[in-house]
Amino acid sequence: MRIRPKSLSFTILLGALAALPPLSIDMGLPAFPEISKAFGTSPSLVGLTLSLFMLGFAVAQLIFGPLSDRYGRRPILIIGCLLFALAGTACALASSITIL
Numbered sequence: 001m002r003i004r005p006k007s008l009s010f011t012i013l014l015g016a017l018a019a020l021p022p023l024s025i026d027m028g029l030p031a032f033p034e035i036s037k038a039f040g041t042s043p044s045l046v047g048l049t050l051s052l053f054m055l056g057f058a059v060a061q062l063i064f065g066p067l068s069d070r071y072g073r074r075p076i077l078i079i080g081c082l083l084f085a086l087a088g089t090a091c092a093l094a095s096s097i098t099i100l
Helices: 008-039 043-071 073-092
Strands: none
Touching: 008 043, 008 073, 043 073
């Protein structure tokens, strides 16, 4: 199924994709004290998760940018969304701060 670039659906899709990283950060920041308690670790280690999240998004652009030039945006976008969903699931199921 193709979404036409000048349609409302396309605008909503782009808005949702642009909102995912800030939404992820804004949902995680208030939970830092609870994450620290749940894993029995220091707040600085929990804060490291935010740094690694930002690093992951920076490195992903360096990798997925050239790949999207080579293979097209659609397959790379689908792969990126799948990786994001899998990583989010893994974080939700993490049993220690190291796994998180």
